[in-house]
Amino acid sequence: MSTEFLPxxxxxxxxxxxxxxxxxxxxxxxxxxxxxxxxxxxxxxxxSFQAYRDLMTPFFGRSVWxxxxxxxxxxxxxxxLAVPLAFVLTSLRSSFFRRLLTISILLPLxxxxxxxxxxxxxxLGPSGVLNSSLKALGIIERPLFLLFNExxxxxxxxxxxxxxxxxxxxxxxxxxxxxxxxxxxxxGAGHWRTFKDVTVPLLRPGLVGAASIVFAFNASAFxxxxxxxxxxxxxxxxxxRDMISPLFNWSGAAAAGMILxxxxxxxxxxxxxxxxxxxxxxxxx
Amino acid sequence: xxxxxxxIEAVSKSFGPVTALNQIDLKIExxxxxxxLGPSGCGKTTLxxxxxxxxxxxxxxxxxxGTDISEVPPHKRGFGMVFQSLALFxxxxxxxxxxxxxxxxxxxxxxxxxxxxELLNVVELPHIADRTVSALSGGQRQRVAIARALAIKxxxxxxxxxxxxxxxxxxxxxxxxxxxxxxxFGVTTVLxxxxxxxxxxxxxxxxxxxxxxxxQAATPTQxxxxxxxxxxxxxxxxxxxxxxxxxxxxxxxxFGNTFKVAADHEPGTAVSVAVRAExxxxxxxxxxxxxxxxxxxxxxxxxxxxxxxxxxDQEIRVRSSASDASxxxxxxxxxxxxxxxxxxxxxxxxxEDAAN
Numbered sequence: 001m002s003t004e005f006l007p008x009x010x011x012x013x014x015x016x017x018x019x020x021x022x023x024x025x026x027x028x029x030x031x032x033x034x035x036x037x038x039x040x041x042x043x044x045x046x047x048s049f050q051a052y053r054d055l056m057t058p059f060f061g062r063s064v065w066x067x068x069x070x071x072x073x074x075x076x077x078x079x080x081l082a083v084p085l086a087f088v089l090t091s092l093r094s095s096f097f098r099r100l101l102t103i104s105i106l107l108p109l110x111x112x113x114x115x116x117x118x119x120x121x122x123x124l125g126p127s128g129v130l131n132s133s134l135k136a137l138g139i140i141e142r143p144l145f146l147l148f149n150e151x152x153x154x155x156x157x158x159x160x161x162x163x164x165x166x167x168x169x170x171x172x173x174x175x176x177x178x179x180x181x182x183x184x185x186x187x188g189a190g191h192w193r194t195f196k197d198v199t200v201p202l203l204r205p206g207l208v209g210a211a212s213i214v215f216a217f218n219a220s221a222f223x224x225x226x227x228x229x230x231x232x233x234x235x236x237x238x239x240x241r242d243m244i245s246p247l248f249n250w251s252g253a254a255a256a257g258m259i260l261x262x263x264x265x266x267x268x269x270x271x272x273x274x275x276x277x278x279x280x281x282x283x284x285x
Numbered sequence: 286x287x288x289x290x291x292x293i294e295a296v297s298k299s300f301g302p303v304t305a306l307n308q309i310d311l312k313i314e315x316x317x318x319x320x321x322l323g324p325s326g327c328g329k330t331t332l333x334x335x336x337x338x339x340x341x342x343x344x345x346x347x348x349x350x351g352t353d354i355s356e357v358p359p360h361k362r363g364f365g366m367v368f369q370s371l372a373l374f375x376x377x378x379x380x381x382x383x384x385x386x387x388x389x390x391x392x393x394x395x396x397x398x399x400x401x402x403e404l405l406n407v408v409e410l411p412h413i414a415d416r417t418v419s420a421l422s423g424g425q426r427q428r429v430a431i432a433r434a435l436a437i438k439x440x441x442x443x444x445x446x447x448x449x450x451x452x453x454x455x456x457x458x459x460x461x462x463x464x465x466x467x468x469x470f471g472v473t474t475v476l477x478x479x480x481x482x483x484x485x486x487x488x489x490x491x492x493x494x495x496x497x498x499x500x501q502a503a504t505p506t507q508x509x510x511x512x513x514x515x516x517x518x519x520x521x522x523x524x525x526x527x528x529x530x531x532x533x534x535x536x537x538x539x540f541g542n543t544f545k546v547a548a549d550h551e552p553g554t555a556v557s558v559a560v561r562a563e564x565x566x567x568x569x570x571x572x573x574x575x576x577x578x579x580x581x582x583x584x585x586x587x588x589x590x591x592x593x594x595x596x597x598d599q600e601i602r603v604r605s606s607a608s609d610a611s612x613x614x615x616x617x618x619x620x621x622x623x624x625x626x627x628x629x630x631x632x633x634x635x636x637e638d639a640a641n
Binding site for chain 1: 337361366369434443
């Protein structure tokens with residue numbers, strides 16, 4: 001490219017603080033990897049797969065399955081909610097309403113997770129607003145259990161990760177020139193046909209990016225399953241913490257953490273590979 | 286009998302308080318090539334978008350073969366359009382782009398393939414069907430966009446400044462090619478441009494738009510020779526607008542020469558005279574008095590020479606053919622004389638000074 005934002009050398013120089021900030025994280029990752037291969041539970045001692053072998057239990061297997069399932073379902077729900085929201089946000093002409101909606105969507109990112117979780121408990125808990133109103137109206141006799149189970153966790157995951165999906169999709173929608181849509185229209189495509197044939201394919205990279213962020217965020221969730229799952233929904237984040245805090249099984253926690261990282265990476269790489277496969281197959285066709 | 290294909294009746298368009306189009310009446314003949322020409326902001330693109338159906342007129346209606354299509358959505362009009370950005374779908378191959386409109390029309394794969402092949406031959410790009418759009422050059426994209434719009438056998442062929450992104454030589458070639466294609470298919474065509482050379486080269490009928498109104502709709506020659514008003518005269522060609530006065534004898538004094546003018550100009554009224562740069566000739570003057578002017582700018586453009594001559598407080602543009610041996614340098618004193626047969630005289634409105 002003849003036009004560069006910054007010459008490579010200067011860009012590297014300016015990026016140096018970021019590299020320095022990333023280093024401790026990379027160091028921590030390496031440390032976890034090393035600890036997961038330790039022969040002892042509390043210290044790094046020797047080289048062994050014992051920690052991984054100890055995880056091969058039905059309990060841990062269920063936790064892995066639950067984590068992937070909840071993260072996947074939450075991602076699907078979030079995407080279904082986020083795409084129309086992104087279109088509404090880009091179509092608003094009034095800058096007041098656009099800002100209002102933007103702030104409403106952004107709010108979960110600004111508010112502390114703890115506050116949000118307690119908000120849900122106040123609203124949907126056994127003696128929360130919803131249950132007391134329904135009881136007062138005589139619609140139910142015993143409270144609905146919406147929280148402290150998988151439904152509650154799913155609700156929390158969807159709500160906290162929605163903004164992570166909306167804004168990348170908004171960017172992708174804005175990047176589509178209206179002339180593409182008009183071109184499809186002039187060739188005879190109605191609204192739905194244009195959406196299916198032109199908008200969605202052009203949005204695809206943005207959608208995959210947004211879904212990846214949401215999936216990774218939800219797979220590693222900790223506060224939401226802790227607060228809204230009531231210890232009954234054992235996602236991997238919780239399992240890892242329990243190994244550390246009451247059990248002091250550092251090597252086991254490290255091994256579980258490595259498995260979580262590898263699984264998440266695998267899902268992300270596989271999904272983007274799948275998308276690329278389906279699109280290039282179409283182009284060479 | 287006239288053969289009107291598209292009849293635009295009293296179409297107006299406002300965007301909030303801004304009037305983009307004001308009572309446009311226009312009849313477009315079947316098979317003709319119409320150019321909408323005007324400065325930026327004149328409403329030409331809005332008019333094309335109304336024809337295409339992307340904008341709804343605030344008032345007025347469109348009749349296609351006598352049927353009111355004002356309420357028909359763009360995807361049901363069956364008009365082929367070439368956009369300024371071309372808008373070729375980046376996720377489809379060249380063949381898929383061209384076949385897209387056919388696919389929507391429930392044609393068989395075989396018919397689509399044949400039509401794509403036919404059109405790629407017509408635009409002289411027979412071997413690029415399987416390429417992606419990003420692999421094409423600017424001129425190739427242009428042709429693919431034209432092929433895509435023509436593939437659906439459009440009732441009207443609409444083009445929104447499609448050649449403006451091309452370099453001069455390529456644009457010249459594409460203009461000739463576009464005109465040939467249009468004649469080959471016999472399709473009624475409306476092209477929007479701000480480039481008057483392009484418009485004069487392509488159009489059967491030239492529609493000059495300005496301030497949201499049709500200023501003149503006529504053949505290119507008529508528009509050039511007999512501009513309807515000073516706006517048209519100013520916009521088309523290198524015209525000079527000079528303020529002058531019709532004297533008591535009904536005579537007009539211009540550059541020290543006097544002419545008899547038509548009786549419809551009252552003696553004593555101010556007029557503005559449009560005179561094209563190539564209809565003025567120069568001869569050397571001895572003293573800086575009366576009608577003489579001073580050359581303030583001179584250039585040789587190969588095909589012709591051009592000078593700016595300062596007369597009173599106005600600069601007059603003068604052109605001579607390359608075969609003309611006359612040489613005037615900056616600072617020379619000259620007399621000007623205009624060809625009386627090639628003058629256009631309009632009532633003076635006061636806007637002429639701003640135009641110059």
